Amino acid sequence: MAKILNLETATTNCSVSISNGTEIVAIKENNSLNYSHAEQLHVFIKEALDEASLRFSDLDAMAISKGPGSYTGLRIGVSAAKGLCFSLDLPLISVPTLQSMAYQANAGEGEIIIPVLDARRMEVYSAVFDSDYHEIRGTRAEIIDENAFSEYVAKQKVHIVGSGAAKCKEVLEHSNFHFDNSVLPSSRQMAILSHEKYQAGQFEDVAYFEPYYLKDFVVHTKKKD
Template identity: 70%
Template sequence: MAIILNLETATTNCSVSISKDDKVVVLKENNAANYSHSEQLHVFIKEALEEASLLFSDLDAIAISKGPGSYTGLRIGVSAAKGLCFSLDLPLISIPTLQSMAHQVQLEPGEMVIPVLDARRMEVYACVYNNDYQEIRETRAEVINEASFADYVSGHKVYVAGSGAEKCRGVLQHPNFVFNDSVVPSAKQMAPIAFQKFKSNQFEDVAYFEPYYLKDFVLQQKKKKN
């Protein structure tokens, strides 16, 4: 049995789960309006282990949501995951944030899901998955317009899910688009993906692993008052 600690910090949802094989046994999360990962992440890890009656020494791997997402949130999560891997001599598993989001949508044959995270202005981070949750278009940062995702709309529903869904709703007009802005990255959906990677030894190099920011971090400076 593989016991995996899953950490999700790519958005405002600070989320921690412990899974045994592909099943979640404990989930601790808080999707606050503001980022609270620096205060809550290690508390949630400690509480999750206690609730599962486990010790750090019982863990077999650490899984981290690698992005895209918030620069600060990703840094906090990845730093925590790497610290645990180094100190406990555990393998590190990385999971694309949009991939775990896609698994929150139940799909029928022929349907697709486009997980979208809100970025600046009319921009989103997006990827496209088929009904087997296989990636059929890579993750991109893109500005939404009337032609966005037109290649993936046919006779089946295409779910646009995540924090970027609302801005897409006002632009994408095809009737087969279904919008769901309630999908939030969570450590719950990381569990089955992490287990499959664990079984196939798909581990990261802990020393060199970095989050997938997709875009360079831009520091917003306050405007000077006249």
């Protein structure tokens, strides 16, 4: 079985796991109110390796949560993953952040899962998955209003999970909507997806890979008097 180091830095949750096949053999994570990835990521990598009694040379691949999410968080994670891939000659795997979130939903057969990450004001990053975690609508940034996701909710239960669920709950009133804003992207759920991609040989070009920001990074400066 392939031993894969999984890094999740798309949100405030700094999360590192080591998987052997689809089994998690070590995980270190901390969700802070402030982004602490720069301080914690490499510490967590070392601690996870120690917990699993592994060395860097035992790894078969690196996996990174590709986004969407925090610009800074994604940059830190991808930079760390690329550096390790170059130095250890490991293949790089990218895992869609929203798809790994979908695995945390407690959805029954035939139900819909919509992971949502909070963006600005009433905007979220979202994608839509069936109960087998197959994507049925791609990732987009969208403004939430009373008509959002209406095409999915008429006939089945729809699970809206993630940091954007609270703002969705404010305006989505259909009884088939179920909300869980406790779901955060975690390297724990990356294991299934990174293993599948490793088995299929779906690797990224380490030199040219970039995170999926979805929107351009904007620097806001104070106006001069």
